[in-house]
Amino acid sequence: MDYFLTEEQIMIRDLARKVAEEKITPIAAECDREHKFPWEIIETLAEMDFFRIYLEEEYGGLNLGTMGLVLATEELSRACGGIALGFAASALGTMPLLVAGSDEQKKRFLPDLGSGKALAAFALTEPDAGSDAGSIKTTAKKDGDYYVLNGMKHFITNGGIAKYNSVVTLTDPDRGSRGASIFFVEDGTQGLSYGKEVDKLGIRASVTGELIFEDCRVHKDNLIGKEGQGFAIAMRTLDRSRPGVAAQALGIAQGALDHAVRYSRERHQFGQPISSFQGIQFKLADMATKLEAARALTYGVARMIDAGSRNFSKESAMCKLLASDVAMEVATQAVTVYGGYGVITEYPVEKYMRDAKITQIYEGTNEIQRSVIGRALVKEAASKKKM
Numbered sequence: 451m452d453y454f455l456t457e458e459q460i461m462i463r464d465l466a467r468k469v470a471e472e473k474i475t476p477i478a479a480e481c482d483r484e485h486k487f488p489w490e491i492i493e494t495l496a497e498m499d500f501f502r503i504y505l506e507e508e509y510g511g512l513n514l515g516t517m518g519l520v521l522a523t524e525e526l527s528r529a530c531g532g533i534a535l536g537f538a539a540s541a542l543g544t545m546p547l548l549v550a551g552s553d554e555q556k557k558r559f560l561p562d563l564g565s566g567k568a569l570a571a572f573a574l575t576e577p578d579a580g581s582d583a584g585s586i587k588t589t590a591k592k593d594g595d596y597y598v599l600n601g602m603k604h605f606i607t608n609g610g611i612a613k614y615n616s617v618v619t620l621t622d623p624d625r626g627s628r629g630a631s632i633f634f635v636e637d638g639t640q641g642l643s644y645g646k647e648v649d650k651l652g653i654r655a656s657v658t659g660e661l662i663f664e665d666c667r668v669h670k671d672n673l674i675g676k677e678g679q680g681f682a683i684a685m686r687t688l689d690r691s692r693p694g695v696a697a698q699a700l701g702i703a704q705g706a707l708d709h710a711v712r713y714s715r716e717r718h719q720f721g722q723p724i725s726s727f728q729g730i731q732f733k734l735a736d737m738a739t740k741l742e743a744a745r746a747l748t749y750g751v752a753r754m755i756d757a758g759s760r761n762f763s764k765e766s767a768m769c770k771l772l773a774s775d776v777a778m779e780v781a782t783q784a785v786t787v788y789g790g791y792g793v794i795t796e797y798p799v800e801k802y803m804r805d806a807k808i809t810q811i812y813e814g815t816n817e818i819q820r821s822v823i824g825r826a827l828v829k830e831a832a833s834k835k836k837m
């Protein structure tokens with residue numbers, strides 16, 4: 451389908467496709483098997499200015515917004531959802547700064563992040579606070595010009611390898627989520643250490659770690675926004691980043707579909723390629739149609755954000771929900787098209803199925819996305835009634 455992309459968008463998409471085909475595809479299986487983070491790909495992306503895509507020009511960015519980030523993430527994920535995540539999660543970790551950072555903070559941190567020499571991570575989740583993110587327990591107590599952080603974050607993508615961590619804490623625990631504040635905590639800050647890295651079903655080329663804060667002193671200049679705004683900034687961050695998860699899901703689905711179509715033409719049964727069977731063609735048709743619908747919604751939401759819409763919570767949740775469900779379905783059907791070979795690790799599609807699953811879970815599970823969408827619908831209906 452023609453989305454009438456601009457010349458710059460086409461350039462980013464094609465460049466990402468080239469990196470994916472030439473650099474990521476050859477190492478994807480090994481990184482998955484060995485649970486290996488591909489620093490060489492991060493370096494390549496940095497050299498090609500990928501970490502500048504979504505930053506504004508005044509901070510050294512390319513000003514290609516959410517759409518630029520979506521196109522790049524989708525293409526990289528087509529080759530490997532795990533490798534693409536190291537890149538996309540850095541954008542997530544940077545987002546609180548873009549949403550609520552001061553000019554001084556942006557000038558201080560963005561050059562490093564835009565150059566790709568430093569990665570970022572977004573640290574909200576704790577062992578007892580997943581979907582119920584408002585129940586976090588990590589505290590930040592004011593002490594002169596510093597805040598003293600205590601607590602721990604787990605399941606943090608890029609946790610332990612990022613130079614900058616956007617950490618959601620409670621500066622006023624009595625006020626719950628209304629007492630939350632976000633800090634940009636730098637690697638090497640005294641009192642910050644890293645716990646265990648988890649082993650995973652999919653996206654195994656990405657790092658998922660723990661951040662431990664023990665009397666960790668963070669200067670007040672690293673507070674993003676104001677005290678008490680942390681939860682709102684975190685939610686605005688997720689609204690902006692969910693199209694990125696959708697893009698990762700689109701890439702995974704497209705990769706799985708590409709393999710399924712190719713394999714169906716190569717595999718012969720009953721004296722003919724399995725692609726000649728209507729049963730297989732119907733499967734491929736459904737996979738492609740659902741994928742295109744998810745892509746159209748995701749690009750639409752990205753454009754809505756870039757055009758300056760003020761409220762896109764519902765739409766952002768919708769594209770993450772649809773694209774991730776489609777990715778899971780398409781990848782599972784790709785395994786079906788491969789028959790027994792589908793579950794064999796020598797063949798590529800079982801990895802797409804494993805990688806797809808997480809897109810239904812992180813940045814808010816799809817149950818939570820449905821709650822966000824449902825709540826927004828009810829609120830919209832109530833406000834229409836008042837008019």
Ligand SMILES: Cc1cc2nc3c(=O)[nH]c(=O)nc-3n(C[C@H](O)[C@H](O)[C@H](O)COP(=O)(O)OP(=O)(O)OC[C@H]3O[C@@H](n4cnc5c(N)ncnc54)[C@H](O)[C@@H]3O)c2cc1C
Binds near residue numbers: 539572575581608811
């Ligand atoms: C590989 C990986 C990477 C991650 N990266 C990050 C990261 O970079 N930063 C970060 O902060 N977090 C990250 N996360 C955490 C992720 O966002 C959470 O795992 C997710 O939000 C779900 O939380 P939970 O795992 O505690 O599940 P729970 O919240 O315990 O949910 C368990 C089940 O209950 C359902 N459920 C919960 N509440 C409701 C409800 N109200 N209505 C209906 N169903 C409900 C859920 O949908 C789910 O099916 C990552 C997780 C993983 C596995």
